[in-house]
Amino acid sequence: MADTSSTPSSADFDASDRTTDTERAVHGTESVAELRAFLSAYAGEHLGSPIRTVRFRAGRIDAVWGVELDDGRAVVIKGHRTPAGPDTVGALDTIVAARDAQRYLAAAGFPCPEPLSGPDEIDGRVLTAETLLAGEVPAGRASATRRLLAEGLARHIDLLRARPGLREKAGPGPSWCRYQAGPWPVPHDPIVNFDVTPAGYDWLDEYARRASDQILTCREGAELVVGHADWYAGNTAVLDGVLVGTFDWELVADTEAVIAGFAAACYAASSTSGAGLSTPDEVAVFLQDYQAARGAGLYGRERRSACAAAAWIIAFNARWEVGMSGGKGEEGPNLTLAREHGQDYLDLIW
Incomplete structure (x- = not known):
């Protein structure tokens, strides 16, 4: 993100x-x-x-x-x-x-x-x-904000289904959406280098690869849709409890479950609630809200691809922290999430 x-x-x-x-x-x-x-x-x-x-x-x-x-x-x-x-x-x-x-x-x-x-x-x-749309950046971890974001995601994905040719034009999205070549894409900013993983972080490479493999296996044959590639509270504005602005529109073409999983991992981040990504429990509750918003559940392989997509976002951001520190700095919050809860994301049940 x-x-x-x-x-x-x-x-x-x-x-x-x-x-x-x-x-x-x-x-x-x-x-x-x-x-x-x-x-x-x-x-x-x-x-x-x-x-x-x-x-x-x-x-x-x-x-x-x-x-x-x-x-x-x-x-x-x-x-x-x-x-x-x-x-x-x-x-x-x-x-x-x-x-x-x-x-x-x-x-x-x-x-x-x-x-x-x-x-x-x-x-x-x-x-x-x-x-320029006016409004306030919402507190991402508030339950009302979470529901607004889940509803807004489901709504715009549904609207964009009807736009001819958009899937082909949107492509695989920015680097944090590109799990397909695993474990790491070329980062979107040259200030970090993903080519060589510092000593002691081979486990993170393996974790990203497992997340990527789980997505690819479970999304096979599913319909591709288009959604906002960076859907989180800091890219939205709210006024009187209503979503009034959505910003930084970069697109990703993927399955609905994968795009929902991406958003579930980062929806709460904003200038008012900090930059932390979601815990496994927060991922699960966002996906529950997303199911309610779309009026249909995510089942079986969809669920496994959604939770693996969330795991991928955690892994990508953890790798970013490693890149910024050269593997020698204090462990960042996303690296801690990946280290302590990595398997929990991949095995989520809700």
Whole structure:
């Protein structure tokens, strides 16, 4: 999963202000003032109005600016990071697919931003713009939030079934969804390297492989659908108990059980409840809520593929922690989950 929670930022920048690591990776500039001028020119050309104020800057993978234009519209401008490895080829196609899905969902009344422009290629950068939706990031571990997320996931998967050709365009999703080549895909950010596992973590390679094998065995022959690849509380907004916004639309084409398992592993993560992934019990209760939302249970092989998909997300995030520390730092929370409860995820019963 990718954490792109919003970080409030002043509308007035001093010329000495320095961009974030993500902004530098995406835009290649250290000056916030220079970046603002570039984005304002983009807004003027593609949205018909330059930037008046900046409401927030955010993002750990893509560089996200929430802005107000001179004409009063509130929009989000996103600079997309070029994926690592083989994902570079076809990256624009996946963005186009996500924009198509957003337009379709917004027209159907689903609470996602309406695309306004893009993907636009400018000076070697890829930009998109969409409407800014207001709301509060929910407390991910609240039972009401969990039910809203389960319902929203079931609803948008069902809506997107009717969109012709979307499964083929969406593809296998970002790196944290790519269990098929096991144990590890090329990571979505070059700050970590999955090529060589540090000494003492061979058990994690084996665990990821078992999760991958269980998914592949149990999903064989099942229908492929399309869903949000990073469905968790930090990518949503709620107002008065209603889901009013869903963000960072990257798509994954997989079985419904697998996509539900991905979400079950990370649904609670948000800026208000911390970045922790789900315990086995939390995975099970999310999947119970998902079954209620879709109006049908997950049975037999579907259940085993769903719980293995959750296990894969735990394994991937644990491997990320190992990569960040080089295997020499203090053990992170996701690595602890994998070490202490790995088999519990794979054997979940609910």
